[in-house]
Amino acid sequence: MAGPREKPIIGIDLGTTNACVAHVRSRIPKVVPTDRGNLILPTVVALSDRGDVLVGGVAKDQLVTNPKNTIYGAKRLIGRKWNSKVVQELRNYYSYDIVEGPGGEAAVMLGGKVHTLPEISAMVLAHVKKIAEAFLQKRIDEAIISVPAYYSDAQRLAVRHAGALAGFDVKRIVNEPTAAALAYGFSRGLDQKVLVYDLGGGTFDVSVLQLSGNVFEVLATGGDTFLGGVDFDNRIIDYVLEDFWRQHKIDLAQSPIAMQRVKKGAEAAKIDLSLMPNVAIDLPYIEEKKGRPLDVRLQLSRQQLNDLTQDLVDRTFALCDQVLAERNIRPDEIDEIILVGGQSRMPLVQQKIQEHFGRSARKGVHPDECVALGAALLGDSLDSIDSVTLVDVLSMPIGIATPTNHFRRILDKNQTIPSTKSFRLPPPREPGQPIEIDIYQGESDLIVDNEFLGSIRLPAAATGRRIDFKLDEECLLKVSFDDPVKGMTEIGLATKDTPEGLRKALAEEAKKRDAAIGAAAGGEPEKRGGLFGWLKRS
Ligand code: AMP
Numbered sequence: 001m002a003g004p005r006e007k008p009i010i011g012i013d014l015g016t017t018n019a020c021v022a023h024v025r026s027r028i029p030k031v032v033p034t035d036r037g038n039l040i041l042p043t044v045v046a047l048s049d050r051g052d053v054l055v056g057g058v059a060k061d062q063l064v065t066n067p068k069n070t071i072y073g074a075k076r077l078i079g080r081k082w083n084s085k086v087v088q089e090l091r092n093y094y095s096y097d098i099v100e101g102p103g104g105e106a107a108v109m110l111g112g113k114v115h116t117l118p119e120i121s122a123m124v125l126a127h128v129k130k131i132a133e134a135f136l137q138k139r140i141d142e143a144i145i146s147v148p149a150y151y152s153d154a155q156r157l158a159v160r161h162a163g164a165l166a167g168f169d170v171k172r173i174v175n176e177p178t179a180a181a182l183a184y185g186f187s188r189g190l191d192q193k194v195l196v197y198d199l200g201g202g203t204f205d206v207s208v209l210q211l212s213g214n215v216f217e218v219l220a221t222g223g224d225t226f227l228g229g230v231d232f233d234n235r236i237i238d239y240v241l242e243d244f245w246r247q248h249k250i251d252l253a254q255s256p257i258a259m260q261r262v263k264k265g266a267e268a269a270k271i272d273l274s275l276m277p278n279v280a281i282d283l284p285y286i287e288e289k290k291g292r293p294l295d296v297r298l299q300l301s302r303q304q305l306n307d308l309t310q311d312l313v314d315r316t317f318a319l320c321d322q323v324l325a326e327r328n329i330r331p332d333e334i335d336e337i338i339l340v341g342g343q344s345r346m347p348l349v350q351q352k353i354q355e356h357f358g359r360s361a362r363k364g365v366h367p368d369e370c371v372a373l374g375a376a377l378l379g380d381s382l383d384s385i386d387s388v389t390l391v392d393v394l395s396m397p398i399g400i401a402t403p404t405n406h407f408r409r410i411l412d413k414n415q416t417i418p419s420t421k422s423f424r425l426p427p428p429r430e431p432g433q434p435i436e437i438d439i440y441q442g443e444s445d446l447i448v449d450n451e452f453l454g455s456i457r458l459p460a461a462a463t464g465r466r467i468d469f470k471l472d473e474e475c476l477l478k479v480s481f482d483d484p485v486k487g488m489t490e491i492g493l494a495t496k497d498t499p500e501g502l503r504k505a506l507a508e509e510a511k512k513r514d515a516a517i518g519a520a521a522g523g524e525p526e527k528r529g530g531l532f533g534w535l536k537r538s
Helices: 056-059 085-090 117-136 151-167 176-185 229-246 258-274 302-326 346-359 370-381 500-520
Strands: 007-012 018-025 028-031 045-047 053-055 099-100 106-110 113-116 143-145 169-175 192-200 204-212 215-224 278-289 294-299 336-340 389-393 398-401 409-410 419-424 435-441 451-458 466-471 477-484 487-491
Touching: 007 117, 007 176, 007 370, 018 117, 018 370, 028 370, 045 106, 045 117, 053 056, 085 500, 099 151, 106 117, 106 370, 113 117, 117 143, 117 151, 143 151, 143 176, 143 370, 151 169, 151 451, 169 176, 169 370, 176 192, 176 204, 176 215, 176 336, 176 370, 192 302, 204 302, 215 302, 229 258, 229 278, 229 294, 229 302, 258 278, 258 294, 294 302, 336 346, 336 370, 346 487, 389 435, 409 419, 409 466, 451 477
Parallel strands: 007 143, 143 169, 192 336, 215 389
Antiparallel strands: 007 018, 018 028, 045 053, 099 106, 106 113, 192 204, 204 215, 278 294, 398 409, 398 435, 419 466, 435 451, 466 477, 477 487
């Protein structure tokens, strides 16, 4: 059995809404409490009116009064190109300004200055480092950071970069479901198929793992990057706004401060309904009419919440079925179900788990903490003789653009990693020009819906030579080609310039989006529900 690690290491779950940090002492993983004594730290960074950088609970507290200088949800933006479809859509829903960064990536404005997303996440991570060092009373330089299984190569690199900016030597990036499974099965000598159902603040992830002793093999993974707790909140927000409109013919969505209060009230009601059958949403003096104060005052029952959100829960189970079907696994073959993410505490989710899988979820695995605990266990076991073996899969295909802006898959979904795929270099698009290959990651057959990872350029003479796409164990892509003189040589990906084909496709998308927004604006609030819900995402 291995002794304690020479250098202390922590596991960090850097979530969309909250971060959680853990360490291992005497082989037992434990969460490190924050400076406020909580077990989770809001992943919010803000600049106060006095110019101080605030991180965590204090930053979240000033969201209502200082929305332009309060950055939340960085996890959705990090590692994405500014002109990607996702970022352009998020710009409509976030209260702070999202701008183009120096390398063409999404960046944010804070205090009138452009900050890259790795810089923002580094502020959270540096705070985490400080908290952990104060609590453990020693310097901590090493960390394992978890990321969603669906994170692209660029997103993983950006998180690594954030860790380095915060002063960490990031020993490994681990997928969140794998970390959750580690928290459950580490050193228990299990032989089981485990399903990790992770419904967090902004995303839904499902993975099936085979645990065989200390080998953790991901069999399949999937989910929806736009399905999470915030969608549940939005259903309640819509409900509150419609009720207010019916009573007073006032559209509360026009007032950012009122909206922040409604949002806070909606989330609190949702969380309380996990414990209680009925709650009251009470927001005094939210508006005024002819000098008279108006309040939001309404009752909401658990049954009403279930009715408002049933389709969201159903979607998570459709995704579970899809992931199981990809590997021909029947629901009754699953030995354990682990719930991760705050939204999985909703009683309707737990009831559906029972109905769907014929068993209840595993008790004793804490949905907010297990990812950080698993990451800490992995860190502690690195370099030790009884360390774990992680066998992961690629969650989203990686491929290249065709001349018609379609996506040709090179590395397919659920491909075990590390792995390498080779192909022959196509000729240049124009005779005599260099060969240009634009690399993307995503599920769509069209490049415009996928994430642009980077381009490579090679001389026309390289036509027909071998090129390798290699994924390392952290799911990071390395590209090399068979140079006639030097043999297999690694090529760096150029990420700054948007490829011509993508630029055109994005311009067409932007035109379509503007037309849709134009058509949706101006109608009565009831008519603006649905696709253009009140505060679709934040
Ligand atoms: P996470 O990203 O895992 O921190 O999940 C945060 C999400 O879980 C937020 O949308 C919270 O509103 C939601 N959440 C936290 N606790 C509960 C609860 N007891 N019941 C329902 N949702 C919750």
